[in-house]
Amino acid sequence: MTRWERFRPRLRWLARTLERTLAVVGAVAIVYHLFFEVTVFTTSSMAPLLKGREKGAPDWALIEKLSAGKKPERFQVVSFVNEDGVPVAKRVVAFAGETVEITSRTLVVDGVRMPTPEGVGRGEGWLAAGNLRQKKPFVVPEGSLYVLGDDTQDSYDSRFTGALPLGEVRGRVVLRVWPLARWRWLL
Numbered sequence: 001m002t003r004w005e006r007f008r009p010r011l012r013w014l015a016r017t018l019e020r021t022l023a024v025v026g027a028v029a030i031v032y033h034l035f036f037e038v039t040v041f042t043t044s045s046m047a048p049l050l051k052g053r054e055k056g057a058p059d060w061a062l063i064e065k066l067s068a069g070k071k072p073e074r075f076q077v078v079s080f081v082n083e084d085g086v087p088v089a090k091r092v093v094a095f096a097g098e099t100v101e102i103t104s105r106t107l108v109v110d111g112v113r114m115p116t117p118e119g120v121g122r123g124e125g126w127l128a129a130g131n132l133r134q135k136k137p138f139v140v141p142e143g144s145l146y147v148l149g150d151d152t153q154d155s156y157d158s159r160f161t162g163a164l165p166l167g168e169v170r171g172r173v174v175l176r177v178w179p180l181a182r183w184r185w186l187l
Contacts, residue, residue, distance in 0.1 A: 037063045037170070038177060039079060039087045045149035045156065046077065046089050048119045049186070050176065060178035061089065061186070065171040071095065071145075075117055077173040077186055078147065080164060082156070089173050090147035090157050090164070091117065094140050101137040102128040107148075120150045127152040130159030138163075145169070 040060050044052035050059045063079045072078050072092050079089045094100045094109050105125030107114040116125050126148060131138050140146045144163035149155025158164060176184045 035064065035066050037065060039063055039089075041089055042086060043088055045151050045154060046091070047151040047154075049077065049150050050089055050173070051182075057179055059176050059182060061173045062175040062177050063171040064174045068169055068171045069167050070169075071166065072169070072172060074114075078145075079170045079173050080168045081170065083161075087170070090149050090155070091120075092145050093148050094146035096140050096142045096144055096166075098140050098146070099137040100132065100140065100146050101135065102126045102132045103135070117150070121152040125152075131162065132159050143167070 038060055040058050041050045042052050042058055044050075044054050050061060052058050061079075067078075074092060074095075076092050077089050078092055079087055082088050093107055093114070098109050099111070101108045105121060105127065106116065107126050121127055128135070129152075138146065138158075140163050143166050145166055146158045147164050148159065149157045173186050176182055176186060
């Protein structure tokens with residue numbers, strides 16, 4: 001038996017293993033690029049849920065892109081690009097046709113007081129400002145969402161920019177992936 005004949009089965013096994021490994025890695029890469037994206041959030045308008053650079057190391061989050069352009073759930077955190085081209089995340093609080101107002105730091109949608117998610121407004125609730133400042137309700141136009149940042153005192157959101165067109169939503173923020181000490185599902 002020659003040297004080549006002894007190594008031939010091992011080389012064949014190695015080639016098959018390498019081929020299968022590359023196929024799996026390629027499939028994972030395709031799925032990731034089609035359906036997911038990792039984004040670094042530079043602003044802290046969603047603090048404490050997502051921290052930006054001004055609060056230390058910025059958070060990295062996984063965005064699920066299948067939901068882009070589809071109606072999210074109330075209080076779901078979505079990602080979009082603001083007018084400066086910066087990716088940001090905000091919490092969806094109202095949908096097309098709904099009336100939004102903030103009274104006594106409590107979000108009111110269509111006359112119903114909504115529960116305040118944990119950490120909003122540094123634990124004190126929503127702050128009435130911008131188009132919600134004069135105690136006038138805001139009606140969300142058709143095909144739009146009303147979004148607010150959790151750090152309500154430091155968030156440039158629908159109170160100042162108006163409703164967010166549904167088509168501008170890049171996807172749902174589903175997982176805070178970095179830094180590892182802050183890893184958390186955000187569903």
